[in-house]
Amino acid sequence: MPRPRSLTPAQLASAALAVIDREGLAGLSMRAVAQQVGMSTMALYRYIDDREELEQLVIESVLGAVDTTPPATDESWQERIEILVHRVRDSVGAHPGVVPLIITHRHRSAGLMRWSESVVGILTEAGLDGRKRVIALRCLLAYVVGAIQLEHLGSLAGPGTESIAGLSRTEFPHLADTARRARTVDADEEFHGGLATLLRGMET
Amino acid sequence: MPRPRSLTPAQLASAALAVIDREGLAGLSMRAVAQQVGMSTMALYRYIDDREELEQLVIESVLGAVDTTPPATDESWQERIEILVHRVRDSVGAHPGVVPLIITHRHRSAGLMRWSESVVGILTEAGLDGRKRVIALRCLLAYVVGAIQLEHLGSLAGPGTESIAGLSRTEFPHLADTARRARTVDADEEFHGGLATLLRGMET
DNA sequence: TCTTTTAGGTGTACGTCATACGCCTACGAT
DNA sequence: ATCGTAGGCGTATGACGTACACCTAAAAGA
Numbered sequence: 001m002p003r004p005r006s007l008t009p010a011q012l013a014s015a016a017l018a019v020i021d022r023e024g025l026a027g028l029s030m031r032a033v034a035q036q037v038g039m040s041t042m043a044l045y046r047y048i049d050d051r052e053e054l055e056q057l058v059i060e061s062v063l064g065a066v067d068t069t070p071p072a073t074d075e076s077w078q079e080r081i082e083i084l085v086h087r088v089r090d091s092v093g094a095h096p097g098v099v100p101l102i103i104t105h106r107h108r109s110a111g112l113m114r115w116s117e118s119v120v121g122i123l124t125e126a127g128l129d130g131r132k133r134v135i136a137l138r139c140l141l142a143y144v145v146g147a148i149q150l151e152h153l154g155s156l157a158g159p160g161t162e163s164i165a166g167l168s169r170t171e172f173p174h175l176a177d178t179a180r181r182a183r184t185v186d187a188d189e190e191f192h193g194g195l196a197t198l199l200r201g202m203e204t
Numbered sequence: 205m206p207r208p209r210s211l212t213p214a215q216l217a218s219a220a221l222a223v224i225d226r227e228g229l230a231g232l233s234m235r236a237v238a239q240q241v242g243m244s245t246m247a248l249y250r251y252i253d254d255r256e257e258l259e260q261l262v263i264e265s266v267l268g269a270v271d272t273t274p275p276a277t278d279e280s281w282q283e284r285i286e287i288l289v290h291r292v293r294d295s296v297g298a299h300p301g302v303v304p305l306i307i308t309h310r311h312r313s314a315g316l317m318r319w320s321e322s323v324v325g326i327l328t329e330a331g332l333d334g335r336k337r338v339i340a341l342r343c344l345l346a347y348v349v350g351a352i353q354l355e356h357l358g359s360l361a362g363p364g365t366e367s368i369a370g371l372s373r374t375e376f377p378h379l380a381d382t383a384r385r386a387r388t389v390d391a392d393e394e395f396h397g398g399l400a401t402l403l404r405g406m407e408t
Numbered sequence: 409t410c411t412t413t414t415a416g417g418t419g420t421a422c423g424t425c426a427t428a429c430g431c432c433t434a435c436g437a438t
Numbered sequence: 439a440t441c442g443t444a445g446g447c448g449t450a451t452g453a454c455g456t457a458c459a460c461c462t463a464a465a466a467g468a
Contacts, residue, residue, distance in 0.1 A: 205437075
């Protein structure tokens with residue numbers, strides 16, 4: 001059989017990721033990725049069916065890099081879940097441009113499946129089962145997805161807050177006050193605090 | 205001064221919303237909206253600067269319709285927040301197509317500001333202040349945003365679960381088990397359960 | 409070593425998108 | 439009645455995803 005492929009899916013993914021890191025998600029186009037790998041635009045279609053599949057490759061390369069081995073069992077189950085959650089946050093945080101892609105492609109990510117398996121495993125060891133376990137997994141996912149997005153698209157503790165902090169104190173007294181205070185709370189503390197709140201609510 | 209405007213921003217917003225409801229977010233284009241209002245494409249630019257501003261109008265018409273008056277004070281603060289959260293979920297749920305727009309335009313929505321003001325007000329009455337209040341507001345937002353998205357883009361309790369439930373039980377034992385169980389948990393219970401967990405974690 | 413086969417790679421072309429620009433015209437103010 | 443302004447429209451441009459037809463490199467068999 002003739003002419004071996006000169007590109008691995010992983011290479012394609014990291015080329016696309018490089019484009020996103022350099023020019024943002026809006027800069028991701030077939031043409032840009034083709035240039036990045038030094039091929040013609042249409043050559044990419046020998047490796048993927050369409051743009052969506054390229055995006056799938058990208059998030060898989062980000063989510064697949066997350067270490068999903070369960071943390072040592074000599075810690076509380078809350079701490080172990082915190083570790084797993086922070087691993088995802090760190091991986092995604094290294095490439096903020098991909099955040100919007102996660103929602104659309106999350107369900108097809110093998111990496112996130114492995115991660116979920118680890119999380120559910122810990123939840124099970126913690127004594128959760130049935131409906132409670134379903135809800136626990138689901139709201140952890142919701143928090144992680146939501147918090148990561150908020151963090152990278154105008155966080156309370158980010159530049160977005162600056163404008164909110166200047167709000168009319170008569171129209172939004174509590175909100176303006178909170179936003180002003182928010183400037184002294186960094187993103188790590190915010191994320192971690194919210195997660196801790198959620199885990200506290202899961203105590204049996 | 206000549207020639208009054210023949211379109212209000214609200215009319216424009218609901219025209220765009222009608223397009224989204226009928227053809228999905230992918231069907232939203234300047235051309236489609238122009239057709240919907242019975243004007244030429246370029247006429248729209250007399251009312252908005254660009255597509256982004258149109259999207260802003262759309263989410264404002266959805267989020268602005270949320271009743272943000274604080275619920276009666278004869279209930280617990282958790283119940284009052286639950287009511288406010290469910291109002292947002294209901295409004296957005298009536299137009300699932302706009303979900304992806306919320307993340308991008310949320311910070312500029314006056315409606316969501318009013319909503320946040322109400323929520324922070326209740327948190328304050330509940331005795332939260334300082335860092336705790338910042339974190340509480342923030343993680344409520346993260347949960348709401350995340351959960352609504354998950355619900356409308358392949359929920360654990362939705363059709364997305366069906367494929368997960370068929371997972372290899374050897375590779376993903378806990379996850380497959382949870383997904384199978386998830387089919388018996390409906391979206392309302394899932395959403396409400398997660399929110400209750402979060403609020404429980406906020407107890408002082 | 410030469411041919412054959414087949415998939416890799418390319419160039420062109422099409423339809424759709426947002427939108428800049430310039431024209432015409434309906435209409436409130438004078 | 440007229441005039442100036444802003445509403446509305448048609449056209450054109452450049453970027454996008456991608457269908458299609460075409461060349462060609464190179465592995466396999468002779």
